[in-house]
Amino acid sequence: MKKLCIGSRAIFFAVILVLVTCKTFSQENSRWEIEQNGSITWKIKDNIPHKDHIEMSGRKISAVLRYGVGADGSFHSTRSLVWPMLRTIPNNTHASFTRQFAQDAMRFVLVNYKPIVNEKVVLVTIDGTLLAKSKVDNTLELTRQYFPSTSLPVFCENYTIKNTADKSCVVEIPKINFEYKSEEDKGTEGSYTVITRVANEGTFVLQPGETIDFSVFYCATKKNESIPELNMETEKKNRLELVRQLRTKLVLETPDPILNTEFEFAKLRAAESIFETKGGPMHSPGGESYYAAIWANDQAEYIGPFFAYLGYDYANKASLNAYLLFAKYINKEYKPIPSSIVAEGTDIWDGAGDRGDAAMIAYGAARYALARGNVSEAEQVWPLIEWCLEYCRLKLNSEGVVDSDSDELEGRFPAGKANLNTSSLYYDALNSAVYLGRSLKKNPKQLDLYKLQSQNLKAAIEKYFGAEVDGFLTYKYYKENDVLRAWICTPLTMGIYDRQKGTIAALFSSKLWTPDGLASAAGDKTFWDRSTLYALRGVLAAGETDKALDFLHYYSERRLLGDHVPYPVEAYPEGDQRHLSAESGLYCRVFTEGLFGIRPVGLNSFTFTPRLPKSWPGMSLRNINAFEQNFDITVKRTNNGLKVTVSNQNKIWFEKQIKEGNLIQVTFDK
Numbered sequence: 001m002k003k004l005c006i007g008s009r010a011i012f013f014a015v016i017l018v019l020v021t022c023k024t025f026s027q028e029n030s031r032w033e034i035e036q037n038g039s040i041t042w043k044i045k046d047n048i049p050h051k052d053h054i055e056m057s058g059r060k061i062s063a064v065l066r067y068g069v070g071a072d073g074s075f076h077s078t079r080s081l082v083w084p085m086l087r088t089i090p091n092n093t094h095a096s097f098t099r100q101f102a103q104d105a106m107r108f109v110l111v112n113y114k115p116i117v118n119e120k121v122v123l124v125t126i127d128g129t130l131l132a133k134s135k136v137d138n139t140l141e142l143t144r145q146y147f148p149s150t151s152l153p154v155f156c157e158n159y160t161i162k163n164t165a166d167k168s169c170v171v172e173i174p175k176i177n178f179e180y181k182s183e184e185d186k187g188t189e190g191s192y193t194v195i196t197r198v199a200n201e202g203t204f205v206l207q208p209g210e211t212i213d214f215s216v217f218y219c220a221t222k223k224n225e226s227i228p229e230l231n232m233e234t235e236k237k238n239r240l241e242l243v244r245q246l247r248t249k250l251v252l253e254t255p256d257p258i259l260n261t262e263f264e265f266a267k268l269r270a271a272e273s274i275f276e277t278k279g280g281p282m283h284s285p286g287g288e289s290y291y292a293a294i295w296a297n298d299q300a301e302y303i304g305p306f307f308a309y310l311g312y313d314y315a316n317k318a319s320l321n322a323y324l325l326f327a328k329y330i331n332k333e334y335k336p337i338p339s340s341i342v343a344e345g346t347d348i349w350d351g352a353g354d355r356g357d358a359a360m361i362a363y364g365a366a367r368y369a370l371a372r373g374n375v376s377e378a379e380q381v382w383p384l385i386e387w388c389l390e391y392c393r394l395k396l397n398s399e400g401v402v403d404s405d406s407d408e409l410e411g412r413f414p415a416g417k418a419n420l421n422t423s424s425l426y427y428d429a430l431n432s433a434v435y436l437g438r439s440l441k442k443n444p445k446q447l448d449l450y451k452l453q454s455q456n457l458k459a460a461i462e463k464y465f466g467a468e469v470d471g472f473l474t475y476k477y478y479k480e481n482d483v484l485r486a487w488i489c490t491p492l493t494m495g496i497y498d499r500q501k502g503t504i505a506a507l508f509s510s511k512l513w514t515p516d517g518l519a520s521a522a523g524d525k526t527f528w529d530r531s532t533l534y535a536l537r538g539v540l541a542a543g544e545t546d547k548a549l550d551f552l553h554y555y556s557e558r559r560l561l562g563d564h565v566p567y568p569v570e571a572y573p574e575g576d577q578r579h580l581s582a583e584s585g586l587y588c589r590v591f592t593e594g595l596f597g598i599r600p601v602g603l604n605s606f607t608f609t610p611r612l613p614k615s616w617p618g619m620s621l622r623n624i625n626a627f628e629q630n631f632d633i634t635v636k637r638t639n640n641g642l643k644v645t646v647s648n649q650n651k652i653w654f655e656k657q658i659k660e661g662n663l664i665q666v667t668f669d670k
Contacts, residue, residue, distance in 0.1 A: 279345020416478025
């Protein structure tokens with residue numbers, strides 16, 4: 001007993017040390033500021049040189065903009081443009097037509113017959129577009145604005161020159177019409193054409209205080225395809241309207257502006273990366289590598305269950321499409337389902353073997369169908385869920401957990417013959433299938449069997465994976481594992497709390513927590529945001545609210561206001577912290593399923609346990625679009641506990657005083 005007490009004390013001080021380190025690091029490295037309109041701004045002072053990159057997507061294009069400010073105050077940018085539906089040879093996972101351009105249109109402009117020199121950047125703002133403002137002595141103010149078209153295969157750049165001098169100036173904007181043709185034998189449909197055009201070229205005399213705008217468009221087309229009509233104001237309006245529309249959906253309101261703002265940015269990144277392919281709308285990760293394709297983890301497991309709450313119709317169409325595309329590969333022989341469906345739905349990738357993909361798909365599809373609340377959609381995905389559950393049952397080893405070739409990290413780290421992640425996902429999928437099957441009036445004996453299988457699996461998970469690792473009573477990630485792994489968090493997100501104390505202590509210890517969240521394995525510099533986001537969600541769901549809040553605030557501040565903004569990232573060092581889209585969906589699920597504890601238990605019902613931090617007087621999640629309803633959840637602290645309301649403008653479904661930690665069930669009228 002004495003030994004255990006000393007260990008607990010050591011864990012406590014380790015957590016305090018990490019928290020202090022996090023807060024100090026955060027305060028010293030907030031490069032950006034939140035503005036009243038919800039944008040973030042980097043005001044250039046003496047914190048240069050600095051460079052960063054951001055991904056922005058539309059239905060027919062994605063762009064990774066690499067930008068920065070030099071030591072002399074000058075602005076520089078390079079844009080990598082990806083056209084996912086222009087396929088290259090070989091037509092595999094990475095076969096999206098891509099070109100990189102480094103030219104800055106402002107460099108071609110002449111003012112009073114000379115190039116612009118001595119430019120000093122004043123600020124950079126991100127609001128769904130990226131906007132950079134600079135000054136040239138006391139004579140000019142320059143603005144650059146970058147964003148993708150929402151519907152066309154076009155990247156847009158708008159430039160403004162303002163005369164801030166006390167006399168007129170002559171501005172000469174050149175006519176630019178660059179055209180590049182790709183090699184005929186490198187495209188699945190022959191040669192592709194990239195066109196760079198300037199709109200509003202000419203010579204202008206600007207009086208003091210006057211401005212002139214011009215635009216640059218990058219567009220790519222197939223052979224014999226006409227160039228779409230381009231209008232900068234229309235494209236900007238459409239982009240900002242998408243941003244505005246998403247801001248009105250699933251609105252997080254807390255006393256912490258950093259959490260609220262990062263949630264807004266994450267919604268945008270999650271929802272914008274959907275491409276209009278010949279295989280239907282396909283949400284894809286991005287990152288200059290993964291487009292017009294879906295994955296069992298990113299799309300089925302991570303993003304689909306989030307989209308069911310967002311109320312963005314195109315996202316729900318993409319999620320349903322993803323599940324139905326996977327359903328095409330179910331088979332009587334129970335051969336593994338593909339890890340990924342690529343090339344606009346025409347091919348597959350299964351290079352890592354069975355990663356536990358069936359468990360990922362069953363988990364995501366069941367949660368998506370429940371939260372959507374649509375009987376027709378649920379009936380469509382039910383055969384896929386059934387097949388995936390049976391596949392996992394057939395893969396149970398002699399000790400009752402699921403065998404797989406690898407996990408979602410595809411061999412980057414060892415995963416043994418059976419890993420904790422796959423069995424945990426299968427466990428939750430079985431429970432969701434019971435809820436969904438009851439709503440669809442499926443065979444009660446089948447559902448009773450699923451329930452029994454989930455109970456047996458929970459016991460097997462404890463027996464097979466439960467262990468003391470590095471002094472913590474937590475889980476081995478696989479049988480031979482003796483090093484702490486980030487994915488020990490997974491049981492918490494599936495409602496398995498048997499080892500929550502030791503697991504949470506391990507997650508937030510100095511052995512796993514780093515300045516960028518969880519290390520994939522103790523002692524390794526590699527991190528993947530997905531495991532950090534799962535962990536934060538799980539710790540909140542387990543009721544360790546205030547402990548989780550400190551780490552969540554720190555993580556959010558680093559991603560939103562630090563040196564690489566404004567979205568959750570994929571990994572490091574792999575990919576150089578790409579803004580893969582599904583990670584943003586996982587960030588939002590920290591709140592929907594963690595802070596508010598929402599768990600769908602029927603097509604028209606859910607349970608939830610709100611986890612209001614002690615320092616907060618209240619919190620709300622508004623305009624939730626799930627279970628075929630639109631509703632708000634508000635939580636307010638009172639002297640006797642929490643007052644919880646589930647309502648919309650027309651109806652109150654639940655309003656009651658509860659004790660903290662109470663489970664609430666809400667059932668909507670059919």
